[in-house]
Amino acid sequence: MSVQAPVKQTTxxxxxxxxxxxxxxRRRIVSMFHMTxxxxxxxxxxxxxxxxxxxxxxxxxxxxxxxxxxEMTPPPGSDGGLLNAIVGSLMMVGIATILGIPVGLFVGTxxxxxxxxxxxxxxxxxxxxxxxxxxxxxIGLFVYELVVVPMGHFSGYAGAIALAVIALPVVVRTSEDMxxxxxxxxxxxxxxxxxxxxxxxxxxxxxxxxxxxxTGALLAVARISGETAPxxxxxxxxxxxxxxxxxxxxxxxxxxxxFAMSPYDDWRSLAWAGALLITLxxxxxxxxxxxxxxxxxxxxx
Amino acid sequence: MxxxxxxxxxxxxxHNLTFGLAMFVLVxxxxxxxxxxxxxxxxxxxxxxxxxxxxxxxxxxxxxxxxPAIIQTLITAVIALLIGVPVSFGIAxxxxxxxxxxxxxxxxVAIEMLAAIPSIIYGMWGLFVFAPTFGTVIQRWxxxxxxxxxxxxxxxxxxxxxxxxxxxxxxxxxxxVPFITAMMRDVFTTVPAVLKESAYGLGxxxxxxxxxxxxxxxxxxxxxAVMLGLGRALGETMAVTFVIGNSHRLTASIMGPGATISSxxxxxxxxxxxxxxxxxxxxxxxxxxxITFIVxxxxxxxxxxxxxxxxx
Numbered sequence: 001m002s003v004q005a006p007v008k009q010t011t012x013x014x015x016x017x018x019x020x021x022x023x024x025x026r027r028r029i030v031s032m033f034h035m036t037x038x039x040x041x042x043x044x045x046x047x048x049x050x051x052x053x054x055x056x057x058x059x060x061x062x063x064x065x066x067x068x069x070x071e072m073t074p075p076p077g078s079d080g081g082l083l084n085a086i087v088g089s090l091m092m093v094g095i096a097t098i099l100g101i102p103v104g105l106f107v108g109t110x111x112x113x114x115x116x117x118x119x120x121x122x123x124x125x126x127x128x129x130x131x132x133x134x135x136x137x138x139i140g141l142f143v144y145e146l147v148v149v150p151m152g153h154f155s156g157y158a159g160a161i162a163l164a165v166i167a168l169p170v171v172v173r174t175s176e177d178m179x180x181x182x183x184x185x186x187x188x189x190x191x192x193x194x195x196x197x198x199x200x201x202x203x204x205x206x207x208x209x210x211x212x213x214x215t216g217a218l219l220a221v222a223r224i225s226g227e228t229a230p231x232x233x234x235x236x237x238x239x240x241x242x243x244x245x246x247x248x249x250x251x252x253x254x255x256x257x258x259f260a261m262s263p264y265d266d267w268r269s270l271a272w273a274g275a276l277l278i279t280l281x282x283x284x285x286x287x288x289x290x291x292x293x294x295x296x297x298x299x300x301x
Numbered sequence: 302m303x304x305x306x307x308x309x310x311x312x313x314x315x316h317n318l319t320f321g322l323a324m325f326v327l328v329x330x331x332x333x334x335x336x337x338x339x340x341x342x343x344x345x346x347x348x349x350x351x352x353x354x355x356x357x358x359x360x361x362x363x364x365x366x367x368x369p370a371i372i373q374t375l376i377t378a379v380i381a382l383l384i385g386v387p388v389s390f391g392i393a394x395x396x397x398x399x400x401x402x403x404x405x406x407x408x409x410v411a412i413e414m415l416a417a418i419p420s421i422i423y424g425m426w427g428l429f430v431f432a433p434t435f436g437t438v439i440q441r442w443x444x445x446x447x448x449x450x451x452x453x454x455x456x457x458x459x460x461x462x463x464x465x466x467x468x469x470x471x472x473x474x475x476x477x478v479p480f481i482t483a484m485m486r487d488v489f490t491t492v493p494a495v496l497k498e499s500a501y502g503l504g505x506x507x508x509x510x511x512x513x514x515x516x517x518x519x520x521x522x523x524x525x526a527v528m529l530g531l532g533r534a535l536g537e538t539m540a541v542t543f544v545i546g547n548s549h550r551l552t553a554s555i556m557g558p559g560a561t562i563s564s565x566x567x568x569x570x571x572x573x574x575x576x577x578x579x580x581x582x583x584x585x586x587x588x589x590x591x592i593t594f595i596v597x598x599x600x601x602x603x604x605x606x607x608x609x610x611x612x613x
Binding site for chain 2: 046103124127139172197198225227261278
């Protein structure tokens with residue numbers, strides 16, 4: 001006990017009585033326990049991702065073939081693919097993108113460039129946040145009452161509109177955030193040259209925030225690509241080739257839902273293949289969005 | 302002569318366009334509410350407020366009671382939080398306090414990827430992969446060891462089918478963990494390093510620093526994050542629809558099948574052929590909207606307080 005490093009001595013002096021030493025040990029054990037738990041739950045989280053991806057690849061990979069992309073969804077018991085569902089999904093997501101993204105961008109523009117700290121802007125922001133986290137099935141109910149009931153039938157249009165309503169708040173949020181990152185000095189420099197406001201926004205703000213705006217758009221597309229609930233009763237489904245947006249339209253998520261819930265093995269394996277396709281698409285879009293953003297921040301820093 | 306007169310008409314037009322579209326966002330919310338309210342009128346006229354407290358749901362006799370769906374929505378969301386919040390908290394601590402940057406980054410990305418996976422994938426995975434494992438391993442054990450207990454036993458009694466309220470809660474927990482974690486991580490990084498350093502200087506252990514310094518400093522943000530997670534768990538549809546079993550009955554067991562508001566809508570809306578049935582489902586939707594609205598408003602309140610705190 002007599003020969004000790006100076007540092008150790010100080011500790012020794014603080015933890016002197018047996019009671020204090022016991023307390024100290026207890027505190028260290030408690031701490032160690034919690035930190036171990038933190039490691040374990042992190043492992044658990046990563047393991048869950050691995051487990052999900054593992055099952056997706058395991059079940060879906062074998063079902064991926066040329067037929068998947070060339071044949072229609074089959075009746076039970078016969079061969080087929082997912083062509084009509086893939087095309088339907090692409091069409092509806094495409095239209096929703098065309099409808100939702102410009103509108104979202106302009107709302108974001110208003111909030112970041114014109115409104116900023118005004119009362120009305122904070123109201124719009126609040127409402128947008130509610131739309132952003134509103135359950136997507138409610139958007140489906142809304143579009144059902146708004147479009148499907150007056151038209152008298154389910155349709156690809158209704159599905160696209162529902163997806164657009166879901167994409168909108170995502171784009172508003174990201175484009176506002178990204179535009180606010182553009183330094184005001186840039187806008188002022190342009191204004192000093194006598195450039196009108198709309199051109200400042202288009203040519204200075206949009207250009208400076210370009211990658212960020214793109215990221216927002218990609219995230220919105222990723223979000224709506226996997227949405228199922230709002231399509232269940234807007235576009236419904238269609239067993240056949242359907243490029244007519246005015247008719248019920250096949251789409252991957254609803255086909256996956258119906259096929260997965262069915263008792264037929266070949267339908268289920270098609271559902272797994274579809275699930276793998278959607279997941280790859282969504283993860284691909286998300287990774288693209290992240291890379292874009294990372295590239296942008298590297299450029300800045 | 303003011304500059305204003307020279308401003309091209311297009312400039313005004315562009316301003317008005319963006320303003321108009323911003324107002325469209327308000328109109329959208331009002332329209333969603335209005336359509337849901339209008340859609341609810343038939344069943345509320347027919348059954349009155351009894352709709353919310355009746356437990357009988359029978360499309361054949363056109364009698365609808367929302368109580369089981371409402372209660373089971375709340376139960377699944379709360380259990381999901383009970384599982385998900387400690388896990389998110391642990392991961393957030395790992396990412397901000399424990400892991401070196403070269404581990405924290407890829408782990409952070411992996412957790413965020415969990416958030417990107419569509420809900421229907423969770424549903425499928427839950428039904429075909431998770432539920433069978435859960436049924437044979439955990440539920441068998443629960444049946445043998447917990448169900449015979451007095452008082453709390455009925456909570457766990459059910460055949461080991463794997464699907465049910467508790468399975469749905471676990472899947473929901475996996476889905477909300479990335480959201481809560483991301484927000485907690487962001488809040489935790491706002492704690493000034495000097496605060497933590499001085500606590501370490503006083504001889505605090507790591508856990509004490511987290512529990513007594515980081516957590517109190519981030520209380521508002523943490524509560525906000527949890528509330529947002531709750532909002533998500535309440536409205537989640539596809540994942541729950543796959544694994545909850547879809548039974549409109551109030552049971553004491555949390556292991557048995559049930560139905561949430563959103564799973565009832567997803568399962569029954571297309572097949573609803575009576576006007577009253579459709580209306581009942583829309584009213585359920587309206588109820589869900591009101592509940593999530595309240596939760597979101599509370600979350601925002603807490604996050605707003607955080608912003609003020611960070612600002613000054």
